[in-house]
Amino acid sequence: MRIRNIPHLIGQGFKSFWRNGAMTTAAILVLICCMLVLGSFYVIIDNLDNFIEKQSEEIKxxxxxxxxxxxxxxxxxxxxxxxxxxxxxxxxxxxxxxxxxxxxxxxxxxxxxxxxxxxxxxxxxxxxxxxxxxxxxxxxxxxxxxxxxxxxxxxxxxxxELGMYEAVNNLSSTITLVGFWLMAILLVIAILIIMNTVKLTVFARRKDIAVMRYIGATSAFVTSPFIVEGIIVGLVAAIISTGLQYYLYTGVLADIISGYAAIDIVPATEYIAIVPVAFLALGLFAGIIASAVSVKKHLDV
Amino acid sequence: MIEFKDVVMSYDSDTVALNGINLVINDGEFVFIVGRSGAGKTTLTKLLMREERISSGKLTVDGFKLDKMPKRKVPYLRRSLGVVFQDFRLFPNMTVYENVAFAMRVVGEKNSVIKKRVPYFLNLVELTDKADRFPGELSGGEQQRVAFARAIANNPKIVIADEPTGNVDRNMSLELMDLLVRINKLGKTVIVVTHDMELVEKFKKRTLTIDDGVIVSDKNGGVSIED
Structure with a gap:
């Protein structure tokens, strides 16, 4: 692939993003749903863990x-x-x-x-x-x-209250462990859903990929715009999810969590360093890997 | 030059698509390939594009030895070919201009060259005024002309047209064939796969007839419908 092609390929990714509006919107929506489920689960578990940790500190x-x-x-x-x-x-x-x-x-x-x-x-x-x-x-x-x-x-x-402390401490460890594994399972499910959605968007354009190959495009030339598109999809989904997650947390989840017990809600600012970064990482990973893997399947013509 | 030497191509042990093909097509020739459906015409063009691999024998296309060529070199082979399909195969989300320019970008052509040459090719196929249209907004004949412009955009030595008139009316078929003759006069080898014997008879070019995977006749000056 020639260097002079790079600006074109990036531009092509952007154009493709707009022109395949329905499919890219579907991919973004699926990504947002997965991110919100993961994000909400994470903040709930973290609040619970934080509450238990505070309780255990008091009896420590x-x-x-x-x-x-x-x-x-x-x-x-x-x-x-x-x-x-x-x-x-x-x-x-x-x-x-x-x-x-x-x-x-x-x-x-x-x-x-x-x-x-x-x-x-x-x-x-x-x-x-x-x-x-x-x-x-x-x-x-x-x-x-x-x-x-x-x-x-x-x-x-x-x-x-050592017995109580030990029990609370064990509960906290269990919640952390269960939370970790549930998050991991949710993450795998989210990645599979996202990958399948991206696969569908690529599948819809498999004929274009075949034509590109017929006129002599290399694998890198064909794949690059899809990866750029995947990056944009991941980026847009991460930004929208971060905003939605903020309002979901401060407006809905915080009330639900504090409604069940006298829990001091972890301030949303505590999550600024982790949630957007995690969304971005998930969005980019899913966008890039799913695009690359899906396109590769249709390159062999 | 294109050279087939004892080429056999079979999809599996029971299905032999081409059997013992020996053929030379020289630079600048215009060749029709005719035959009934399933005779092996399309398989032959697929071999030329390296969409399928030969099972045995030797095949050389414009210096590329296809029987030994590694997969990574396939894009470079295809850049020396201009291919036109019956169903046009244009990019539906690109304008007419972008469809032609895309072929040039694939080979890493400079923007300045693309800006200069795309209008030339669009003029050649008489679509200058439709440069900003999308394929879906064009008639079948117009779409095929875009495909022609794209096929010759990189100045290929060989143009392969697989049933190029299959989706257009009689008048447009003749216009497209005239265009292919003009492309041939530019010094390019043109191979047209067709089952339209009226066109073959009218244009009187070298005609290969394939039946059951074997070349059964190779006549210069065309064949008549009776043949």
């Missing part, structure tokens, strides 16, 4: 209590031991928050309907303990941390 803590809070020295010793544990090399403690018994009482009183019940308690007869809310980094080595904390605070003064 171990609470250690000190009841003998009047003994200032003991409290200081335990806090110092906890600080030492934090500073230890490869410490599994991400951070800890110290909630004094006064703060704990205040927090409880602030809860709805609790003020009256707790009105008789004050600084002098506060029954609540001093609390250290310790966030851990790694679930796999958390038992070691538990033992170290038990040594400092005593076994009966340690409370955690």
């Amino acid at each position: 803590t171990i609470n250690a209590y000190v009841y003998a809070s009047d003994d200032k020295e003991e409290l200081a010793n335990k806090k110092a031991a906890l600080d030492a544990l934090c500073e230890k090399e490869n410490s599994n403690i991400a951070k800890y928050v110290h909630i004094t018994k006064a703060e704990a009482l205040e927090n409880m009183k602030n809860q709805e309907g609790m003020e009256d019940v707790l009105s008789k308690f004050n600084e002098d007869n506060n029954p609540l303990p001093e609390t250290f809310c310790i966030s851990f980094k790694d679930f796999d080595t958390v038992q070691q941390l538990m033992r170290e904390l038990e040594e400092i605070f005593g076994a009966d003064k340690i409370k955690s």
